[in-house]
Amino acid sequence: MTFTLGVADIATRVVCDEPAVALTVSGAARRFLVPEGPADVTIQVERASSLEDPRAEKLFDSGLVWRLYRDGGDFVFSFTSASLTPVPYKLARFDTSFTNGTVSFNRACLLDDRVLEPLDFPLAELLMINLLARGWGVEIHGCGVIDRGNTAYVFAGQSQAGKSTIARLWHDEGATILSDDRLVLRLRDGNVWVYGTPWHGEAEFAVPASAPLSRIFFLDHGRENRVRPMRGAGALAQLFACSFPPFHDEAGLSFTLELLDTITDRVPCAGLSFLPDAGVVSFVRAGT
Amino acid sequence: MTINPESTPTGKRPYQKPELTQVSLRPEEAVLGGCKVTGTAGPGQPTCRTPAACSSLGS
Numbered sequence: 635m636t637f638t639l640g641v642a643d644i645a646t647r648v649v650c651d652e653p654a655v656a657l658t659v660s661g662a663a664r665r666f667l668v669p670e671g672p673a674d675v676t677i678q679v680e681r682a683s684s685l686e687d688p689r690a691e692k693l694f695d696s697g698l699v700w701r702l703y704r705d706g707g708d709f710v711f712s713f714t715s716a717s718l719t720p721v722p723y724k725l726a727r728f729d730t731s732f733t734n735g736t737v738s739f740n741r742a743c744l745l746d747d748r749v750l751e752p753l754d755f756p757l758a759e760l761l762m763i764n765l766l767a768r769g770w771g772v773e774i775h776g777c778g779v780i781d782r783g784n785t786a787y788v789f790a791g792q793s794q795a796g797k798s799t800i801a802r803l804w805h806d807e808g809a810t811i812l813s814d815d816r817l818v819l820r821l822r823d824g825n826v827w828v829y830g831t832p833w834h835g836e837a838e839f840a841v842p843a844s845a846p847l848s849r850i851f852f853l854d855h856g857r858e859n860r861v862r863p864m865r866g867a868g869a870l871a872q873l874f875a876c877s878f879p880p881f882h883d884e885a886g887l888s889f890t891l892e893l894l895d896t897i898t899d900r901v902p903c904a905g906l907s908f909l910p911d912a913g914v915v916s917f918v919r920a921g922t
Numbered sequence: 923m924t925i926n927p928e929s930t931p932t933g934k935r936p937y938q939k940p941e942l943t944q945v946s947l948r949p950e951e952a953v954l955g956g957c958k959v960t961g962t963a964g965p966g967q968p969t970c971r972t973p974a975a976c977s978s979l980g981s
Contacts, residue, residue: 696953756954763954775951792948871945878952 639753640668640842641762642771642818642829647673648737648752652681658751662840663758663832675765677726678736679752685722685740687712694882700756702882711760719743726757732765759833762818763878767886771820772893773878777801777839778812778828786828786845787918788817789906790876791853798837799910800853807915811839819847819897826901849902851918852876856907859917869903870895 635657636649645668650657657679659667690705703710711726723743728735737757741747753761759773766772776790777797781804789800801814812830814837820827826847834840852864852872864872870891879890908914 694953697950700954759954792946793951868943871943875945875947878954881953 636670638668638670638673639663639666639758639832641666641758641831642766642820642844644675644762644765644770645671645673646675646677646753646758646761648677648679650679650750650752654748655679655681656749658749659753660751661832662834662838663753665840666832666842675733675735675761677734677752679750680736680738681741681747681750682725682738683741685725685738687722688725700760709764711757713757724757726761728761728764731768732761735761755833759816759878762831764880764883764886766818766820767880767883767890769889771818772890772897773831774817774819774873775815775876775878776817777804777814777835778817778830779804780810780812780843780845781919782808784845785848786812787848788819788828788850789853790850790873792876795853796855796908796910797853798835800908800914801835801837801839803910803912803915805837805839807912809915810841810843811837812841812843814839819893821893821896822846826897847897847901849904850898851904851906854905854907856909858907859909859914860907861917861921862905862907864903864905865898869898872905873898873903 635655636647637657637659638645638647648657688703688705688710690703692701693704694702699713699715701712703712707730709728712722713724714720714722721740723740725738726735737752739750763773774788774790775792776788777800779787781787789797791797798814801811805811812828813834815835816831816833818829818831820829827844828847829844830841832840850873873894877890877894880886
């Protein structure tokens with residue numbers, strides 16, 4: 635069985651050669667399924683009777699679900715859960731380019747080992763983050779909006795900044811919401827484009843669309859709608875704080891910073907304090 | 923004699939004193955350390971249903 639997921643113009647084909655196994659994609663990710671065709675990433679899925687962490691260099695430990703190892707020339711993600719056993723319930727091994735990989739499920743940890751969801755949280759995002767850092771783009775913590783005239787905005791912010799709130803406000807005013815939590819930014823013909831992703835927030839907006847990015851706003855709660863232009867290092871620092879760089883990877887981190895520098899140089903940035911009502915939509919429209 | 927920087931013949935921009943601005947990072951968010959699923963506490967917690975169902979880190 636096979637399926638292909640298309641996020642930010644990156645096609646990931648997932649294949650399982652075991653006839654007894656069905657691959658599944660749940661939730662908003664189903665909207666991002668695309669017809670089979672040329673793939674940028676290919677992942678093979680298999681089941682294993684047991685799994686263990688690689689006896690290799692540990693590059694990073696998230697402190698919760700996942701750890702990253704460097705095993706020879708490969709990167710290996712190990713996933714464990716406190717609700718299960720201490721052994722990995724899943725391993726994902728990728729080559730250095732993150733374009734070829736194998737996902738192995740521990741059958742001992744599965745309620746039903748005939749139905750597998752290879753790209754469940756957080757693997758799909760981990761793959762995207764590491765792939766983007768190899769020259770493809772950057773993932774941002776933000777709400778993406780496509781307004782009238784194909785004008786796109788990013789409302790960036792960490793948790794509780796108001797991304798889902800502002801997503802609902804723009805949606806009520808007729809805009810397309812790419813996501814209320816995660817976006818991808820990529821350069822395309824010299825312009826910065828914003829893409830929706832399946833990884834939504836509380837408001838559950840996730841649309842497989844994209845548009846040239848007009849402005850970036852950094853969200854903040856306020857007693858009035860107010861815009862404060864930002865540029866240079868200040869804008870870059872704010873956007874970095876809302877990005878998902880691979881902290882374990884020096885080259886990837888360097889690329890991400892350079893790309894964020896390019897983005898904040900080409901796209902006007904501003905801090906946006908806002909009241910949680912429709913007035914902020916009119917306010918932004920009037921100012922751009 | 924007072925020189926107006928904006929009118930200098932060299933066209934140099936006025937000097938701006940460097941400012942230090944602190945931007946907060948949320949490492950637990952940036953490293954995808956958890957998830958928010960209705961009715962559960964997310965991975966790493968006893969009520970977690972991983973790998974049965976999961977969602978991205980909350981917004």
